[in-house]
Amino acid sequence: xxxxxxxxxxxxxxxxxxxxxxxxxxxxxxxxxxxxxxxxxxxxxxxxxxxxxxxxxxxxxxxxxxxxxxxxxxxxxxxxxxxxxxxxxxxxxxxxxxxxxxxxxxxxxxxxxxxxxxxxxxxxxxxxxxxxxxxxxxxxxxxxxxxxxxxxxxxxxxxxxxxxxxxxxxxxxxxxxxxxxxxxxxxxxxxxxxxxxxxxxxxxxxxxxxxxxxxxxxxxxxxxxxxxxxxxxxxxxxxxxxxxxxxxxxxxxxxxxxxxxxxxxxxxxxxxxxxxxxxxxxxxxxxxxxxxxxxxxxxxxxxxxxxxxxxxxxxxxxxxxxxxxxxxxxxxxxxxxxxxxxxxxxxxxxxxxxxxxxxxxxxxxxxxxxxxxxxxxxxxxxxxxxxxxxxxxxxxxxxxxxxxxxxxxxxxxxxxxxxxxxxxxxxxxxxxxxxxxxxxxxxxxxxxxxxxxxxxxxxxxxxxxxxxxxxxxxxxxxxxxxxxxxxxxxxxxxxxxxxxxxxxxxxxxxxxxxxxxxxxxxxxxxxxxxxxxxxxxxxxxxxxxxxxxxxxxxxxxxxxxxxxxxxxxxxxxxxxxxxxxxxxx
Numbered sequence: 001x002x003x004x005x006x007x008x009x010x011x012x013x014x015x016x017x018x019x020x021x022x023x024x025x026x027x028x029x030x031x032x033x034x035x036x037x038x039x040x041x042x043x044x045x046x047x048x049x050x051x052x053x054x055x056x057x058x059x060x061x062x063x064x065x066x067x068x069x070x071x072x073x074x075x076x077x078x079x080x081x082x083x084x085x086x087x088x089x090x091x092x093x094x095x096x097x098x099x100x101x102x103x104x105x106x107x108x109x110x111x112x113x114x115x116x117x118x119x120x121x122x123x124x125x126x127x128x129x130x131x132x133x134x135x136x137x138x139x140x141x142x143x144x145x146x147x148x149x150x151x152x153x154x155x156x157x158x159x160x161x162x163x164x165x166x167x168x169x170x171x172x173x174x175x176x177x178x179x180x181x182x183x184x185x186x187x188x189x190x191x192x193x194x195x196x197x198x199x200x201x202x203x204x205x206x207x208x209x210x211x212x213x214x215x216x217x218x219x220x221x222x223x224x225x226x227x228x229x230x231x232x233x234x235x236x237x238x239x240x241x242x243x244x245x246x247x248x249x250x251x252x253x254x255x256x257x258x259x260x261x262x263x264x265x266x267x268x269x270x271x272x273x274x275x276x277x278x279x280x281x282x283x284x285x286x287x288x289x290x291x292x293x294x295x296x297x298x299x300x301x302x303x304x305x306x307x308x309x310x311x312x313x314x315x316x317x318x319x320x321x322x323x324x325x326x327x328x329x330x331x332x333x334x335x336x337x338x339x340x341x342x343x344x345x346x347x348x349x350x351x352x353x354x355x356x357x358x359x360x361x362x363x364x365x366x367x368x369x370x371x372x373x374x375x376x377x378x379x380x381x382x383x384x385x386x387x388x389x390x391x392x393x394x395x396x397x398x399x400x401x402x403x404x405x406x407x408x409x410x411x412x413x414x415x416x417x418x419x420x421x422x423x424x425x426x427x428x429x430x431x432x433x434x435x436x437x438x439x440x441x442x443x444x445x446x447x448x449x450x451x452x453x454x455x456x457x458x459x460x461x462x463x464x465x466x467x468x469x470x471x472x473x474x475x476x477x478x479x480x481x482x483x484x485x486x487x488x489x490x491x492x493x494x495x496x497x498x499x500x501x502x503x504x505x506x507x508x509x510x511x512x513x514x515x516x517x518x519x520x521x522x523x524x525x526x527x528x529x530x531x532x533x534x535x536x537x538x539x540x541x542x543x544x545x546x547x548x549x550x551x552x553x554x555x556x557x558x559x560x561x562x563x564x565x566x567x568x569x570x571x572x573x574x575x576x577x578x579x580x581x582x583x584x585x
Contacts, residue, residue, distance in 0.1 A: 039145040046360045047134025050151035055127040057155070058164025063402050064415045065342075068118050068167025069466030070094050070484065073474075075104045075114040080474055084250075086485040087477045091548045093256045094465075094485035097169030098243060099202040115167065119415055122171030126164040129174030130154075133352070136182035137359040140319055145363045147371040149295055150355030153288045156378025158386070159279070159344030162402045169204060173349050176203045177210065177323075181356050184214055185319040188221040191235040198236030202243060205255060205264070206333055210326040210353065211236065217322035245561065252547030252560035254568045261483040261490040262501040268338030271500060274396050275339025276331070279347050282387045287377045295361050295370035320357040327353030338500045342401040343387055343394075397499035417467065425467055432460050432471045443515050445508050459515050461486075463502075477515075481506045487548050488514060488541075492574040509576050532576035538584040540570045 070086070074095050077085050084101070086094040095101040107117035130151060138146055154160045163170040176199060183193040197218065200211030215236055224232060248254060255264065280286070330350035340346040361367040388394070391403030405414045410421035419425040428446065435442040436458050444460035458476035462468040465480040472478035482504055483490030489506035496503060509524045511517075513532035520529045535541055547560050547567060560567075573579045 042145050042147075042363075043138060046146050046148050046151075047131050047138065050134060050148055050155060051127045051131040053155055054130050054160070054164055055123060057161040058123045058126060061158075061161045061402065062119055062123070062165045062413050062415060063162070063405060064115060064119055064165070064167040064417065065401055065405065066417070066464055066466035069115070069417070069470050071097075071101055071104055071118060071167065072114045072466075073469035073478065074101060075108050077474060078105050079108050082474065086469065087479075088475055089549060090477070090487075091251050091552070092485055092487055093247065093251045093253065094258065096256050096258050097172065097202075097204055098256070099199060100169035100172050103172070115415065118167035119165045122167060122169075123165050125171035125175040129171070129176075129178040129352075132175065132178035132182045133356055133359045136178060136185050136356065137361075139182070139185050140357060141360075141362050146360040147363055147368055148359070149292060149361045149367070149371050149374055150357075150359040152371065152374045152378045153292070153355055154352065156288075156374075156381040157283055157344070158382065160348060163345055163348060166402070168345075170345065170348060173203050173207060174352060176200070176207075177349060177352055178356070180210070180214055181319070181323055181353075184217060184221070184322065188218050189224075191231060194218065194232040194235035195238070198238070198240055201240045204349075205259060206330065207349065208240075209329045209333060210349075213322055213326040213329065217318045220318050248564040249557035249561040250552070252544075252564055252567050254564050257487060257490050258484050258501075260568060261504060262337070263494065264337060266338070267336050268500070269336060271338035271396070272335030275398060275500070276335055276347065278339075278387070278394065278396060278398050279344040283381050283385050284377070288374045291370040291373040291377070292355075292358055295358060295367045323353040323356040327351065327355075339398070341397055341399055341499045341501055343398050345401070393499075397502075417470070419467070425464065428462055428464075429467070429471045432458065432468075435460070436473065436476075441516075443511065443517050443521075445511065445521055459511075461508075461511055479511065481511075487544060491544065491570055491572060493571050495574060504574070506574055507576070510574070513576070528576045531580040535572075535576060535580040535583050538580075540567070541572060541579075541583055543567070544570065 074084060074086055077083065077088060080088075082088040083091070084093070084095075084105075086092050103121070104114050104117055107121065108114045134148070134151060137150075138144075165171075176196075180193075180197045180200070183190070183196050187193050194215070197211055197214045200207040200209075200214075215232070218232065219229065222228070222232075244254070247256075251257075253260065327350040330353060331347060334340070334346045334350065361371070387400055390400050391407050393399040393404065405417070406412060408414070408422035408425065409418050411418065419429070428444075432444055435444050442458050444458065444462075446462060458472055459479065460468055460472050460476065461479040461481055463480060463482060465478070465482070465484050468478040468480060469485075479486040479489075481489050482502055483492065483506065486506070488510060489504060492504055492506050492510075494503045495505050498505075507524070507528070508521050509528035510532045512520055512524060512529045513536060517529070520526050536545065543563070544567060546556075547563070550556055573582060
């Protein structure tokens with residue numbers, strides 16, 4: 001594919017009514033224009049220095065979240081030859097970030113420890129994202145001398161430092177967002193740009209919103225022919241669509257299992273607004289917002305063109321507006337679903353998107369004063385402003401997740417979880433180890449003991465899934481009553497207003513019935529276990545078991561794919577007696 005950016009070779013796919021901007025209009029040739037040597041050094045510094053600072057801050061607060069160890073177990077299963085599953089013999093997609101999971105698999109195949117790759121790979125990707133964002137903003141302003149602005153907002157926020165590592169996919173999201181925007185601002189007519197933009201749903205499903213907005217912006221910039229539009233859509237959708245077909249046939253679901261557990265389509269506006277306030281209020285985010293708004297006055301002149309959406313103005317206006325619209329949509333979605341249980345985490349991609357057009361701003365009197373004001377706020381925020389429940393879980397169920405694991409591990413950098421400061425977790429790990437040494441099929445229910453089962457190996461259920469996946473052998477079953485990696489729990493109905501993403505809890509009777517326990521555990525009646533056992537053989541529950549545990553044949557793959565919509569939306573009462581009546585009649 002050739003691009004209209006090359007005057008010698010017109011594009012075969014993106015030839016349309018309006019030619020896209022030439023790369024020379026948006027590039028940064030050293031020493032060009034008014035660029036003295038000082039200006040050239042400044043243009044480099046405004047994207048290099050923020051990238052180095054976030055790398056330093058992230059390294060100083062390096063850690064590994066429990067949820068990141070969910071990725072690690074899946075990676076270990078792939079490397080062991082058991083497929084992309086959490087438990088061998090049960091096809092469950094527990095990884096929300098598909099692309100992050102496979103990058104960790106690649107690192108593991110190359111001999112790198114997956115946990116180490118998750119922490120330091122995330123840090124490198126975060127720093128790369130800051131660099132790409134700065135370069136993209138410079139090119140949007142035509143390569144003029146600039147000062148950092150939006151990058152200072154992010155550098156001042158402790159949650160940004162925390163999730164620069166954490167082992168989660170946040171670093172990849174930062175790099176992809178900035179890279180996709182840079183591609184949009186420089187080579188919108190390229191099929192490679194379309195392919196990069198299309199990766200959003202594989203980075204995180206909710207980032208599909210960003211993909212849609214950026215593809216719309218690409219269309220406005222290029223205005224391709226029908227042939228070009230289909231080519232671009234094909235390039236953007238090739239990998240996500242192919243993986244969705246695989247997901248539907250292999251796992252039998254349309255989304256990763258955590259999306260089923262967390263009911264990603266529900267509306268909890270009140271809790272979402274609390275989550276937004278929990279992020280904005282402690283850091284006085286309204287202060288940098290005022291400075292950024294003031295800086296937009298001179299920046300607007302740099303972005304303004306002529307001719308509307310069919311003329312040269314589209315070259316600068318659309319790339320500047322697209323990330324703002326995408327960021328607002330991301331925040332709207334996060335608020336709609338009730339936020340998250342980790343302080344600030346789910347709002348960071350949207351904040352980055354909204355700051356991209358002003359990541360750096362041209363050197364003007366107003367822009368420079370705004371940068372100084374944001375810089376002073378960033379120093380105060382980084383040094384003195386903190387959430388009121390540091391190291392704890394707040395009253396709304398939102399946690400200072402890094403602080404919790406620093407405390408639980410008695411370690412300022414808890415990359416390897418020892419839980420030296422959490423005796424209740426240590427008791428559970430010891431119970432699982434004792435069950436494994438027994439040599440008998442065992443069901444471990446939490447930290448207080450275990451009962452014999454007949455399903456083979458060690459089956460253990462614990463609410464802290466990453467820890468559970470770390471202590472249970474790969475040939476055992478690490479389950480969780482919440483349902484992040486246990487399809488039976490994921491498809492149960494919510495039990496109340498628990499923490500966001502933690503408001504399901506499957507009773508022990510279901511685990512005893514599912515894992516073939518003869519004698520009911522303490523506190524569980526034989527009637528409940530019997531009802532659960534009968535319900536598991538009826539209707540949609542029986543079909544769910546076949547979809548995830550049945551032998552994967554071509555016929556099974558096709559049945560999984562055809563029934564994936566209905567299966568994804570299926571829910572049942574978590575009371576075994578009610579479930580039996582509903583499913584078995």
